[in-house]
Amino acid sequence: MTVIVRELRPDVPADTEGFARVRRLALPFVLYTPESIAHDVAHVHPDARYRVLLAEEDGEIVGTAAVGLAHESPEPGRGYLNVYVHPGRTRRGAGSLLVRAAEEHLVSVGATALFAWVLDEPGNRAFAERHGYRASRSAHFLRLDLAGGTLPPLQDPPSGVRLCTGADFADDPRPLFELDAEVTSDEPGDIGAELTDYEAWLAETWRHPLFSPELTSVALVDGRPAAFSAARTDGATRYGSAMTGTARAHRGRGLAKLAKNDSLHRARAAGCTEAFTGNDTGNDPMIAINKWFGYEVCETEVRYVRELG
Template sequence: MTVIVRDLRPDVPADAEGFARVRRLALPYILFTSDSVRHNALHTHPDAHYRPLVAEEDGEVIGTAQVHLAHDSTEPGQGLVNVYVRPDRTGRGAGGLLVRTAEERLAALGTTRLLSWVLDEPGNRAFAERHGYRGSRSAHFLRLDLAHGTLPPVPEVPADVELRTGRDFAADPRPLFDLDAETTRDEPGDVDFTLTDYEAWLEQSWRHPLLDLDLTVAACVAGRPVAFSVAYTDPGTRRYSTAMTGTARAFRGRGLAKLAKTHSLHRARAAGFAEAFTGNDTGNEPMIAINKRLGYEICATEVRHVRELG
């Protein structure tokens, strides 16, 4: 049995579904569908040089890699490599082959620093260290049992605040882009991302197949969104995920992000979703506290690993 690594063919259904299946098995805390895999492959910004890879054994996709430049960072030369292999197909050399192929491609693009998220488990961390990566900051995955858990009551909406859904901005989503850009700049992390390209945001984020406009909730003051909770959903598996939660700087401290997220979660449960997932940098203590008050529990941790290229 020979393992080969090749480019993902996004228009081939077996490739997109195979990629999504590997990710669901290896990383069940993030939503992946064949449609989302295809969308990311076709609509990620060209400057990212996004090249998803698959490891194939006897015609079956057993491993995956997301490979691209951090093109929207203020620091040039950073490449992102996230490798996952089906848990029941490890030990066949797929992971190492994916890493080497990804590194060669990013090095050819002038990358000098590689970053990779690795699940905080002994085998995963040992694999990363064998390939020259050192551990850096960490982040938690959190899970909420929507079907059987207890959500806090829906909080009262302040008199000067109006709640709107993402669908209310369908004709003009620019205000949500502006809020997304401001809150993204303040997210803790070892890569500082900036959102400046509205058309690219429309193509990649606003038209993302997992984005649920009816469950995305924004708190608005004087008609302007000042806090929001962005929802991704996969109705086929009844799973819900928070893609982003944040508040404009001038409106922080009023509990508006929690307000938006609580309303979104109540709507998700009413719509029949059974599980909710979210993720937080371990340094983002305010958001972790909010999520724990909402009933989330930490279910896994991942550690960013870094390798400097000479």
């Protein structure tokens, strides 16, 4: 069996479909479609130096890697490589070849620290440690059964608060960008992010093929977005929470929970049967909110880090 690594060709359906297939098998809690993969390659910010790598075994795509620089981080030189191999094609060299190619690319573009998410399984963790990575923080994937489960009932907004959808901002999404930027800057994690480029946000977030303005819910206070729950869907039955949060001036009022409940009800009414989200294990407020909705942890991942000399 011969394994090779090459770059994904976004205009070749076999490549994007193969990437999506491997990711759905290895990481079923995250939404991927061939269209979303092609969009990411075409629209990611050039400062990210982004590459998508494929591992092929005798012509079959068996492994994937998304590689780039965290260009929105205030700390320069933060690189990331997220490698996932078809569960039925592990231990054949694809993972190691992908890591080697990803590291070579990141070193060539100036990365000084490499960050990789690894599913919390003994074989995966041992693989990361053999390649010189050390464990850092962790995060959970959570799943909610929208078809058979019971959502909390919809609640009336408190006085002075009005609910709307992302679609109501179609003519001018900038207020949502500003709220997203504030929430993102406060999100826990080992790589900080500062959203400052509105045009990049439009291309990478607002116009992303998975993003659903209609299922995104926004809580307005005095006509301005105060909290939101951004939604993604695969265009079929799967729903994913892209970001949920509240502006600093309005935290502690339950507005994020209000917006997310509204979004989940919209998703179920639209035919979505399962919902996915993710939480840093130290993000206790959002973990509590998601447990209130009925989400259950379905997998844990660990961030591994390799500092380069």
